[in-house]
Amino acid sequence: MPKLIKNGRVIDDAAAILVLDETQAPEALDLPAGPVFVPFAVWQAHKGQLAGQAGVGVWLDSHENVEELAADLDELPAIALNFPKFTDGRAYSAAALLRTRYGYKGEIRAIGDVLRDQLFFMQRCGFDAFQLKTGKYDDAQLEAAVASLQDFSAPYQAAVDQPEPLFRRAQRAA
């Protein structure tokens, strides 16, 4: 079963990520059994049917704007943001926007090329579930990766996890 880092622990997670290949149109809905993240295009095509359905979330690719989901957030228990390459940093802004601008309270899951060395930044931007890159880490390495969430103890700037910058959080001596 795929693993997920959530709440500072490695857990089993059964959710599938539905990926359409070129031959599959979003209009033809063919959901696997169990919890699933559907692509934005599928969500758009079947919103009426999928909204509020238990275990159904949406995943956005890095070029897809969170603004387009803004009206649907109440229907979504979880949103996954894809990192096609870990160097594609757009999802950091997407997560931050979901949390701060749209007040999204559900799960924001990092999927795709998710590596332990970026977990700290992701968490700061509002991600709270991390599906690390498939096949990259063995169980022991996955357990070890959890430590990266704590790489820095008192960052300078405000972000989703610490809405106040250090200069407001701490009394700093001159």
Place this chain on the structure above:
Amino acid sequence: MYRYDPYDQKIVDERVAQFGDQTRRYLAGELTDDEFRPLRLQNGLYIQRHAPMLRIAVPYGLLSTAQVRKLAHIARTYDRGYSHVTTRQNFQFNWPELKVVPEILGELATVQMHAIQTSGACIRNITSDPFAGVAGDEYIDPRPWCEVLRQWSTFHPEFAFLPRKFKIAVNGASADRAVIQCHDIGLELKRDAAGGIGFRVLVGGGMGRTPIIGEEISAFVPWQHIITYCEAILRVYNRYGRRDNLYKARIKILVKALGVAEFKRQVEDEWAFGKDGPSTLTEAEVARVAAHFTTPAYETLPAEDAAYVAQRAATPAFAAWARRNVLAHKVPGYAIVVLSLKDPQRAPGDITDAQLDLVADWADAYSFGEVRATHEQNLVLADVKQSELFALWEKARAAGLATPTFGLLTDLICCPGGDFCALANAKSIPIANAIQARFDDLDYLHDIGEIELNISGCMNSCGHHHVGHIGILGVDKNGEEWYQVSLGGSQGNHTSIGKVIGRSFAAAEMPGVISTIIDVYLAQRQAGERFIDTVRRTGLDPFKLGVYGEAAAKERKQHA
């Protein structure tokens, strides 16, 4: 200067631990090259021609003597006895071994230094005026603002994987000495009509293969809002900057594509959400940081020291150095000293471990224990009493740090080029040294006057060739090293991008080409005109004629 409190120290210490673990996992095969690359780059570590190159951050160019001694120690212990000052006021080491880099970072952390974000697609070291706090034309000291921005940008979680690198420069004087028009964000400190401090914000400047001069996006952002404003710019860039083509990924391309008006609209729409939020700066925080940049304990001195006058009269070599490398200080009886790293025997910007130790000693003895690095690849002692200039000069001269050419032709900017850099088309250091050898007559250099010659070994423009009055660019022609010459570039308030004069030259031709260009200038110049003034007045034609000859010039015209 700014001294770390326990929070700053903890962040740097945690970074050392983090990078040590990352390097260990890389060497153990747990991280691939591709996975490790951005991590090491964000720690200033390039893999170069011969060895890794490690770039150490010198925030806005300011160094304590403990830091300078540590750099000397690192040069001696882990490198080959020298270091290099870069055009972004940082220090580079050319020969460290990868496996000792975490150890070097550990050493740096003991003197409040690091290599954080000196490379990679993130917000880089913030640069500024090397004469901050001591120049007579300064309205607002940029250093506290640089430090505030340094802290904000350090490990900013949202902006660690931008489309491309992101460079910010801050200037607070009537003369721009920080090249703000050629930065992704250029900030000019100013006051509004009510006397309140704020920033004029330029965006989308840069060099590289598409040189662009930054455009004004806001005439005045009040100081409280500078962080939220920069965050808005960066968020728009992070979301919409191009990621499909490395050469079109800088913010300048986005700004050009949208037009500055539309870009500004998007930024201000975004800013509307962040403005007045928690990242709004407080008076208390600015005061806390500014308290680190207090005026040193200057003595009350006569505006002109009598002994200094006499020493110049008695010792022509001292007078020649004082004329170029000693600059006016805002406090009577004090001077700003440029310690030249343009000894023709060395690569421009290079400095040895022994020299670094000496500079630290002089800074302790004569300049309140501080040293500055300039983007023109020299060092500065900013607070020297006139009465001590002679003693300092004698020592600097003995150490090879008193080349009296600041601002003259041979005080050139030069990237490491093909001798070190894997991206180079051509070597740049030998060209610099050949030009320095050709122009070794000080009287002649003085006659030529103020001029800036900048050399880059490839289009990446690390040597700022686009903004050199004379720019030299290494190009590759069928695997051979050639050099293209441009004229009319300029940094500072009147920033302009130089224009290429014509076909490129072989290395051996270069000193002759520069000589010809100088001859044309001397023949053309009107009273009081600097080189750049003449080029602006006459255009390139007389120079083309001089360099390529009558026939070539005609032929070019016909083809044009």
